[in-house]
Amino acid sequence: MNDICFPPQNTLLSAEQALSRIQQTLAPIATIESVELSSALGRILATDVFASIDMPPQPNAAMDGYAFAAAGLCGDAEFSLRVVGTAWAGKPFTGSLAHGECVRIFTGAVVPETADSVVAQEQTRVEADRVYFAAPCLFQKNIRSAGSDFKRQERLIAAPKKLSPRDISLLAAAGISTVEVKSRLRIGYFSTGDELAPLGSALAIGQIYDSNRYLLAALLEDPNFMANDLGVVKDDPAALEAMLVQAAAQHDALISTGGASVGDADYVKQILEKCGQVHFWKLAIKPGKPLAFGKISDCWFFGLPGNPIAVLVTYNKFVKPGLDRLLGASPAKTLQISARSDSDLRKVPGRSEYQRGVLRQLDNGEFAVTAAGTQDSHQLKVASVANCFIVLSAECDGVKRGDWVLVEPFSLEL
Structure with missing residues (x-):
């Protein structure tokens, strides 16, 4: 059975074909800049980072206890050693450590040069200036050797990588205060349509509030982007052309919503053809069929549908990977997991679908996974309830309760 509302499948690009074309067409354009480590979270590392020190710089204690040299001692019977000093983290023991002596030591403190063992304080008892070690006592343990985390000249992080909180901690531990990262992309976004009203105004008959620009603003909240809200363009081809030409000269990428379909007032594709290039237009997906991808001068253009759920789908599936490609970021594979459907899901063969679900x-x-509600592409409340896409292939003709399906979580928190 075919989807009778749309042309035959062979006239449309599949999601995989569209993404492949985007990746093959785009090339990294970002330059390199140096930023303070405190501002580097989420940025794309531009050059490999190497350690200039060993970490830890000296052997240190892995726990609170007592440090000593094990030579001549027997761990199979209780023995005692005389305490001759204390080693604190940041304040090492500076005396000499002879046979029969030990040092009270705290986690992270430098181990005295002649010591090769640390025993936890819980395995000892103290009487006056002597410490008694219970049998059996394990020697040559609980010492972190110098360079056991990383060594001088070792590569710490390979570029390109989006720097995580863990990466920031690693670089700080290595004493690195600045890093080279990819420069931010300049991205302009706008909505089209006479029906769009600004927040704070009363709706006239036939009007709706412009939610798509707020959705895009949230999606573009990324430290690698400088996102610029270009407002709303009315359904006027001359105004749209003027906007595109002017904005293309000031941005690396433009994103529009609405006006990309085949209605009498949908001008995006024809204006893009007039002042630039159209690389593809229609996709075999639902929601999100009318997606225009092209270029105006040196600026890349993504013309998204007007329905907000279609904006959500097409941004995540096509625009974000395209922007990552322009940044020169490492390609990211979307996490997909198998889940048993607790709902019957309606589906007509012909296009792949991204239905909204609640995963647990x-x-x-x-x-x-359960359907979050009805699947009309204008229903933002359903999208707000959902925490995943239920991914249904073009060939799928529906899902019965109990069937296994693929899902793409919106985040790792359920």
């Missing part, structure tokens, strides 16, 4: 993990570790 069961006590046995398996996943189950």
Whole structure:
């Protein structure tokens, strides 16, 4: 059975074909800049980072206890050693450590040069200036060797990588205060349509509030982007052309919503053809069929549909990977997991679909998903309830309750 509302499948690009074309067409354009480590979270590392020191710089204690040299001692019977000093983190023991002596030591403190063992304080008892070690006592343990985390000249992080909080901590531990990262992309976004009203105004008959620009603003909240809200362009081809030409000269990429379909007032594709290039237009997906991808001068253009759920789908599936490609970021594969459907899902063969679902993990570790509601592409409340896309292939003719489906979580928190 075919989707009778749309042309045959062979006239449309699949999601995989569209993404492949985007990746093959785009090339990294970002330059390099140096930023303070405190501002580097989420940025794309531009050059490999190497350590200039060993970490830890000296052997240190892995726990609170007592440090000593094990030579001549027997760990199979209780023995005692005389305490001759204390080693604190940041304040090492500076005396000499002879046979039969030990040092009170705290986690992270430098181990005295002649010591090769640290025993936890819980395995000892103290009487006056002597410490008694219970048998059996394990020697040559609980010392972090110099360079056991990383060594001088070792590569710490390979570019390109989006710097995570863990990366920031690693670089700080290595004493690195600045890093080279990819420069930010200049991205302009706008909505089209006479029906769009600004927030704070009363709706006239036939009007709706412009939610798409707020959706795009949230999606573009990324430290690698300088996003510029270009407002709303009315359904006027001359105004749209003027906007595109002017904005293209000031941005690396433009994103529009609305006006990309085939209606009498949908001008995006024809204006893009007039002042630039159209690389593709229609996709075999739902929601999100009318997506225009092209270029105006040196600026890349993504013309998204007007329905807000279609904006959400097409941004995540096509625009974000395209922007990452322009940045020169490492390609990211979308996490997909299998879940048992707790709902019957309606689906007509012909286009792949991204239905909105509520994913949860069961006590046995398996996943189950329920439809978040009806699947019309204007329903933002359903999208707000959802925490995943249920991915249905073009060939799928529906899902019965209990069937296994692929889902793409919106985040790792359910």
